[in-house]
Amino acid sequence: MQARKTSLAALEIVLIVVALVFIFPIILVGYNSLKTFGEVMINVMALPRHLTFENYSYVWKSINYPRLFLNNVVVTAIGVAGIVFISSIGAYKLARTNTKLSGIIYFLCIVPMLIPFQSIMVTLLKLAQTLHLANSDWGLGIQYWGLGAPMALFIYHGFVKGVPRELDESGTIDGASGFSLFFRIVFPLLKPVTATIIVIDVMWIWNDFLLPLLMVNGSPSTKTLTLAAYTFVGQYNTDWQYTMTAVVMTVLPSIIVFILLQKHIVKGVTAGAVKG
Numbered sequence: 001m002q003a004r005k006t007s008l009a010a011l012e013i014v015l016i017v018v019a020l021v022f023i024f025p026i027i028l029v030g031y032n033s034l035k036t037f038g039e040v041m042i043n044v045m046a047l048p049r050h051l052t053f054e055n056y057s058y059v060w061k062s063i064n065y066p067r068l069f070l071n072n073v074v075v076t077a078i079g080v081a082g083i084v085f086i087s088s089i090g091a092y093k094l095a096r097t098n099t100k101l102s103g104i105i106y107f108l109c110i111v112p113m114l115i116p117f118q119s120i121m122v123t124l125l126k127l128a129q130t131l132h133l134a135n136s137d138w139g140l141g142i143q144y145w146g147l148g149a150p151m152a153l154f155i156y157h158g159f160v161k162g163v164p165r166e167l168d169e170s171g172t173i174d175g176a177s178g179f180s181l182f183f184r185i186v187f188p189l190l191k192p193v194t195a196t197i198i199v200i201d202v203m204w205i206w207n208d209f210l211l212p213l214l215m216v217n218g219s220p221s222t223k224t225l226t227l228a229a230y231t232f233v234g235q236y237n238t239d240w241q242y243t244m245t246a247v248v249m250t251v252l253p254s255i256i257v258f259i260l261l262q263k264h265i266v267k268g269v270t271a272g273a274v275k276g
Contacts, residue, residue, distance in 0.1 A: 033245040040240045055245040062242070063228035064220075065249065071137050071216075072206055072225050072253075078141025079205045080198055083148040087197070088190060090149070091156030092182055096168070106157065112150045117210065125214050134215045137222055143215065144205055152197045159193040160186070199261045206254040225250040 032040055033055055035048045059065070094106045124143070125134065133139030163186060171177075171185040187194075209226045216222040229246035232239045 029244045033248045037241050059245045068225050074137045075141045076205045079144030080201045082145040083152050087149045087152035091153045095160040110150050110154045140215050
């Protein structure tokens with residue numbers, strides 16, 4: 001018994017150390033955003049001598065934070081809504097169809113998870129320009145549908161297989177069919193896994209840098225917050241205090257969303273794993 005307590009205590013210490021390793025860069029960025037340029041250059045590890053909140057007011061005005069925040073909201077909302085809609089319906093149909101063809105289609109749907117984005121980004125850019133999806137926030141949001149649907153469909157599929165088919169039969173007897181059957185009976189049962197997918201995709205889309213850099217970096221009116229943070233990084237000189245301030249202002253909303261909904265991540269994933 002004593003040996004078990006000792007091992008658990010040692011494990012807790014290890015986990016605390018690992019957590020601090022991951023949290024420390026965030027803390028470092030946070031308190032360096034309250035320094036002047038001189039203090040950052042002298043010692044980036046030292047605590048600020050005087051808290052400089054002027055950095056936040058300067059970045060707020062410099063990047064037009066309210067406009068870019070709205071851009072992020074639009075892109076994230078369009079992307080997450082499309083991913084949830086497409087992947088939930090697709091997973092439901094594939095999980096309810098037991099044929100070789102449905103198995104092949106399911107495999108083809110989840111294979112893109114294994115393809116690195118860097119290998120297709122040039123082709124994607126050309127295609128987006130052809131379809132007039134580049135240089136617009138709504139076009140950027142639509143592109144996230146194809147990039148995020150494979151993972152979401154994979155998670156939904158495991159969860160839907162645990163939903164009893166008798167519910168479908170009962171709904172059909174009551175006159176429901178097609179979209180009505182799915183959205184009135186099945187989709188409400190997918191709330192835990194839907195919350196998981198929403199949190200994961202909000203964190204991803206909100207903080208994404210590479211795809212917005214390719215698609216909406218041409219106009220200041222279509223930029224996202226992550227791109228705005230990069231504007232303070234120059235070829236010969238970087239305003240580190242403003243860069244770190246912009247980073248804090250960019251990631252803070254997504255961190256708040258994660259903190260509020262974090263319990264749904266483990267709940268949804270474990271439920272899907274058990275039911276699948």
